[in-house]
Amino acid sequence: MSKPKKTSIQENEGVSISEITNPEAIERFKSRRNKTIDVDDLISSLLNKNISALSRAITIVESEHPKHTAQASAITKACLPKANKSIRIGITGVPGVGKSTFIEAFGHHLSRQGKRIAVLAIDPSSSITKGSILGDKTRMEDLVKNKNVFIRPSASGNSLGGVARKTRESIVLCEAAGFDVVIIETVGVGQSETTVHSMVDFFLLLKLPGAGDELQGIKRGIIEMADAIAINKADGDNLKKAKVAQTDFKNALHLYPNNKSEWQPQVSLCSALNKVGIDAIWQQVLDYVQITSANHYFNEKRHEQNKYWLIQTIESQLKADFFNKPEIKAALKEQLQLLDLNKTTPFAAAEYLLKLKH
Amino acid sequence: MSKPKKTSIQENEGVSISEITNPEAIERFKSRRNKTIDVDDLISSLLNKNISALSRAITIVESEHPKHTAQASAITKACLPKANKSIRIGITGVPGVGKSTFIEAFGHHLSRQGKRIAVLAIDPSSSITKGSILGDKTRMEDLVKNKNVFIRPSASGNSLGGVARKTRESIVLCEAAGFDVVIIETVGVGQSETTVHSMVDFFLLLKLPGAGDELQGIKRGIIEMADAIAINKADGDNLKKAKVAQTDFKNALHLYPNNKSEWQPQVSLCSALNKVGIDAIWQQVLDYVQITSANHYFNEKRHEQNKYWLIQTIESQLKADFFNKPEIKAALKEQLQLLDLNKTTPFAAAEYLLKLKH
Missing domain, CATH: 3.40.50.300 (P-loop containing nucleotide triphosphate hydrolases)
Structure with missing residues (x-):
């Protein structure tokens, strides 16, 4: 909104920003940029059935590195209609x-x-x-x-x-x-x-x-x-x-x-x-x-598969988000022990854990 | 922490409290209290193998009414060791x-x-x-x-x-x-x-x-x-x-x-x-x-079943929380249409929907 005042919080942010702007980091950043391939060229080679372009494109799409996210998305988008x-x-x-x-x-x-x-x-x-x-x-x-x-x-x-x-x-x-x-x-x-x-x-x-x-x-x-x-x-x-x-x-x-x-x-x-x-x-x-x-089963099945993968991806992410929280992990262990001792029911334990989420 | 000041937010809360204290509401509340059964008596009858007590207890545990929540919890807790x-x-x-x-x-x-x-x-x-x-x-x-x-x-x-x-x-x-x-x-x-x-x-x-x-x-x-x-x-x-x-x-x-x-x-x-x-x-x-x-398979299976129901309950709640949100429902419908038209992938669609959650 309005120009932010300098507060202690922003001073701290300042420190981390200065770290990124140190000369070494700039060099690393530059060398990465130099390696950046031309995605448009790659896509047009791929669509022209060039196998090495396909191979490089798959490497980018498979990559988990954040620097590839935008490229991967551009490649997939260009390939989808074909x-x-x-x-x-x-x-x-x-x-x-x-x-x-x-x-x-x-x-x-x-x-x-x-x-x-x-x-x-x-x-x-x-x-x-x-x-x-x-x-x-x-x-x-x-x-x-x-x-x-x-x-x-x-x-x-x-x-x-x-x-x-x-x-x-x-x-x-x-x-x-x-x-x-x-x-x-x-x-x-x-x-x-x-x-x-x-x-x-x-x-x-x-x-x-x-x-x-x-x-x-x-x-x-x-x-x-x-x-x-x-x-x-x-x-x-x-x-x-x-x-x-x-x-x-x-x-x-x-x-x-x-x-x-x-x-x-x-x-x-x-x-x-x-x-x-x-x-x-x-x-x-x-x-x-x-x-x-x-x-029409052929296409129906593909549509069903798409839907399955969409729902599947969301559900596993929701579960991972929940069960990977350290406080949930600890509480789950505790509730499972209580369950084994018949001191709680699965549903009471589930409710307890779900409340921790909020 | 310290004594809260009166703010407009708390004035609003005050209004809703006064609604609850109107005479009609008090009557409703009283008549409910009169119907409240003695849970301790019910539990002890149940544990004494009284079938009508069991039947009433099941009705309470099955109830979805908030007024039964505490009673249901007390009954289940008392029954678990037996x-x-x-x-x-x-x-x-x-x-x-x-x-x-x-x-x-x-x-x-x-x-x-x-x-x-x-x-x-x-x-x-x-x-x-x-x-x-x-x-x-x-x-x-x-x-x-x-x-x-x-x-x-x-x-x-x-x-x-x-x-x-x-x-x-x-x-x-x-x-x-x-x-x-x-x-x-x-x-x-x-x-x-x-x-x-x-x-x-x-x-x-x-x-x-x-x-x-x-x-x-x-x-x-x-x-x-x-x-x-x-x-x-x-x-x-x-x-x-x-x-x-x-x-x-x-x-x-x-x-x-x-x-x-x-x-x-x-x-x-x-x-x-x-x-x-x-x-x-x-x-x-x-x-x-x-x-x-x-x-020992008998007990292991029961423990596995308990764990299954615990996890199952949490997972279905997580899914319901997500997919029942009106904005997710609308966006999901839209993404499924894009999927059918091959304009997105299941994973891109999933990512899009998951971002809406936050």
Whole structure:
């Protein structure tokens, strides 16, 4: 409003401002500015299908550094009108099922049809091990040389939610860069399949041939999410076992009809190593897209996914804001002890904690 | 701190105070005081196993009226040290499966063994229809006359969460009133089974005899929650079909072993009408309690449930606080439209909405 008077508070602020204006800080600031890339150039290269521009753009969008916030926002904004045009395929399966070999074979098959393919990964373990399921690019050494293919190692992050967010934004960028198919790979760990399922159009579960009791021990809920199950390594001595597994899974999938999509999940055999059965799986994807486009489920699902991620992001932020407060953390611990001793009810404890918020 | 000066704000407060002290308001207040019951007497009657005291106490705890808050809190506090000693059994099944007849037969069987049984209900539809699955007490007309049995119609409420909360508190009161077994009944609608499952020790699913394709169309996740499945109406012409269903369910349950409890879910046949197979189901409950008490799963599960309800209550309150704000409602609608038009991403929209909060 009016010109502020000098008070002791503002004197203190003055001290911190003078710190920022010290010569060293100015140098740091200048060197950062010099490194600043021209975002407009980057965006126009990306939209012209330049892969290294895409790669740099993803790095900026993934960055948690505040200096990238405005750039990331400009990139996403420019990409959005060009996005949404790919087929998004989620691929999951336990370690050893042959995901890399499958994606190699699948990617080459699509490339031969003139398609451009982006492969992203969601690795819930990366935040702990600092590893990455696609970090070792040699795992797909042929595919990585294919000019129609873009392979991006898993985003890192402190939480699956953070990694998921980055992957979702990367999908938008890949689509704006003209990729026809975006593959999201994940290992069957924790909640990662659910996360991938909620951001793809078609969810493919890779399985190994097994005995008649194949269904035992399968993680709850994964089978019912699958639009297709492919039993990989269905070759040689495995073929008989693979066929038994196929029957088991077909029966299991019949338990979970999805009336809305009008799609009957498929179970097929393949050998990624011998490149057998790969074309049939791509045909399943095309059939799925055709059926669900005709009945509008395809777009409805994308809208639902957008809404899900919007609500999900808000809710996890609200929870984090609350439960990360030091005073709440301490009080929660105390209330949980009282609960264990039957000295309070969950609802009385919740009310007590919620009152601390205000 | 120091004696406050009279300011215009306090003058305003003065006006509202004088409103409260008008003669009419004083009369209203007095008549309320006269109706106030002696909570100490009520509690001591309840702890002496007086059923009408229990019933009145539940009414107070269920009440949403602010005048009952302190009384409800006193009642719950007094009951907590005496609670936690019953076996809590959840019973669910689609309409027509014979839940009332089953609970009648089950209740009489327990009563003959000298047990006292409380039957509560969670009815997710009650907030819409204002009906209640146990409202029509004639459905269990024999059981209601049994002096060892307390039947309480479904709590009403605006949300399943609210109804669940009231039921949880009612369990505490029933236990303090010396009931050995608390049965929570629900119909297979919406999320009600999950809700009941998260507040009982033993979850029983009632099914009808069916063809070999019995498993088709079963709501996802219900079977894997069951500690036991009883195929009711397994009599006369139904017996053969019931046996087929039994085999199907046994196979299905083997898909979902619960290693922690060391309990293998059971599938049995019964005819509640003919009182056949009821004793075997009660024996399953006793076996379950014995096994899970020995390996401490029984108490661990109760602690987990307490924690779940504590966190759950806080989270739903945080969400309600946020999403019920009129400015958030309006902005959310707007952002969802932008999302549908691909003009924003879920994360950008979430950030925008979260900023409005502050």
